[in-house]
Amino acid sequence: MDFTIPREISDYIGVLDAFIETEIKPLEEENIRFFDHRREYERTDWDNGGRPKEEWEELLAEMKRRADKAGHLRWALPTDIGGSAGSNLGMAIIREHLAHRGLGLHNDLQNESSIVGNFPVVMIFHAVASPEQKKEFIEDMITGRKRVAFGVTEPNHGSDATYMETTAVQKDGGWLINGTKRWNSGMSNASHDVVFARTSGDVGRPKGITAFIVPVETPGVDIAYMHWTFNMPSDHAEVHFRDVWVPDSAILHEEGRGLECAQAFFHENRIRQAASSLGAGQYCVDEAVKWANKRVTWGKPLSTNQAIQWPLAELNTEAEMLRNLVYKSAWHLDQAHHMEVTHWVAMANYRANRFVCEAADRAMQVHGGMGYTRYKPFEHIYRHHRRYRITEGTEEIQIRKVAHDLFKKFRD
Structure with a gap:
């Protein structure tokens, strides 16, 4: 190898x-x-x-x-x-x-x-959008002339997206959407929102959920408020859809196959989040080591104390193992359909997101009082990356994916 x-x-x-x-x-x-x-x-x-x-x-x-x-x-x-x-x-x-x-x-x-x-x-549109949708959206999304938000999560349903309560029913040659989305990312200045709604099928089943491209100026779209979060500013809205009518041409991909778009989105994001978490966590470890080497307490460098050395050595070892896992998972994603390697992406993502939070916290501790201040970057790194242990599939959901793949190997 x-x-x-x-x-x-x-x-x-x-x-x-x-x-x-x-x-x-x-x-x-x-x-x-x-x-x-x-x-x-x-x-x-x-x-x-x-x-x-x-x-x-x-x-x-x-x-x-x-x-x-x-x-x-x-x-x-x-x-x-x-x-x-x-x-x-x-x-x-x-x-x-x-x-x-x-x-x-x-x-x-x-x-x-x-x-x-x-x-x-953009990758989803490139893969499954109609020729007309590609022409209208792709270049403008890249350049920022159009901002397309993404609405999956609801007040009563997060990772259990197949239970979503937002519905769309056929009416007048189009679809009437009703429901509420929470953590509707990108809505602060979005021109359009990709809204996921059930159009057919049974509750709890992935088939029957459809993705619609909805202009935010459409009557019935109400951006109620932005959620103030651990990491500001907020770009995560609570959005109500009340009798929002869109034509058939607003469907992204095919009717009933919207969750395939969401899954592709999550896999693209998760592996890149894992890589960013790894890099940011390694930065925290490196900065803590530099500080410990130059900080003198009781007449000697702080780094001479095993209580300082050992946690950072553990984290650095974790980073090295994660690096191989992230790269290998990304390589797998290049070789196969994303659903075939979902467990690899899940392993890399949940472990990397946990690692960066631990590394940022340790860097604060090593820096002492200065580590707790906003003059150091660690609090910002922690607040940002802490959300990834929840968003786009909690770490518990991702561990469940890993367990599912693990245990199915040994079923009779």
């Missing part, structure tokens, strides 16, 4: 680092209030429901424009929409590297913006 990072990826990482230093770092320094101890306080429009400030959104948009012009933003996308058809393995290595650099405009945590874009919804 060859564990060497492919030469083309390692070379490309060097190109990305140079781009960050020449194009992105100067832009970040001009807007440092969004990245120093003020962070989310400057990013959040507190008097407008906790939504992201327009200035913050525009800064992220400028970063993306520069990355797109340089040929980086679309790296993972297919060649026919301007990408380089980057592999899942390559994307995992790159996302880990960018997160390992620490906080910055090059790879922001709060809304997952990066110079190498993660476009799971």
Whole structure:
């Protein structure tokens, strides 16, 4: 087996680092209030429901424009929409590297913006949308001219999506949608929302759930409020759909097969979240080691104490094991249909998300009082990554996926 990072990826990482230093770092320094101890306080429009400030959104948009012009933003996308058809393995290595650099405009945590874009919804449209939908949406989603949100979770149903209560019934040559979505991500300035609703089939079964592309200005769509969360600003809305009518052409993919789109979204996101969690966690470990080596207490470096050494050595070992698991899972995702390797993606995701929280907490502890302040990045890293142990399938759900694959091997 060859564990060497492919030469083309390692070379490309060097190109990305140079781009960050020449194009992105100067832009970040001009807007440092969004990245120093003020962070989310400057990013959040507190008097407008906790939504992201327009200035913050525009800064992220400028970063993306520069990355797109340089040929980086679309790296993972297919060649026919301007990408380089980057592999899942390559994307995992790159996302880990960018997160390992620490906080910055090059790879922001709060809304997952990066110079190498993660476009799971674009990938879904590219795979299953109608020719008309592709023409209308794909390029505009990449450039930001259209913002497409994603509504699966409901007040009474999260990971148990097959029990969703939102329904759509046929009427007047189209569909009438009724229901409520919670944690409807991306709604702060969305132009459209991909809404999942049951159109047929039995409760608890995946068949019969349909994905609809709904313009947010459609009568009956009510963005009730944004949920204020552990990590602000909020882009997670409570949205009511009351007799929202859309035509047949609003269906994404096929009637009754919407959850296939959701599963593809989750697998694309989970492996990249795992890579980012690994990189951010390794950053926390490295920063804690640097601090322990230079911090002198009782006349000697803090790092001479085994109480400091051993937890960090354990975490560093965990990072090394995770690195192999994340890369191997990403490689598997490149070789097979995503549903065939769901257990690999689940293992990588839940372990990496748990690791980064432990690493951020340990870095705070090693830094002492300073680690608890907002002048250090650890609280921000912890707050951001803690949500991944819940969102897009809780870690308990993902462990269940792993257990299902494990135990079916030994059934009679």
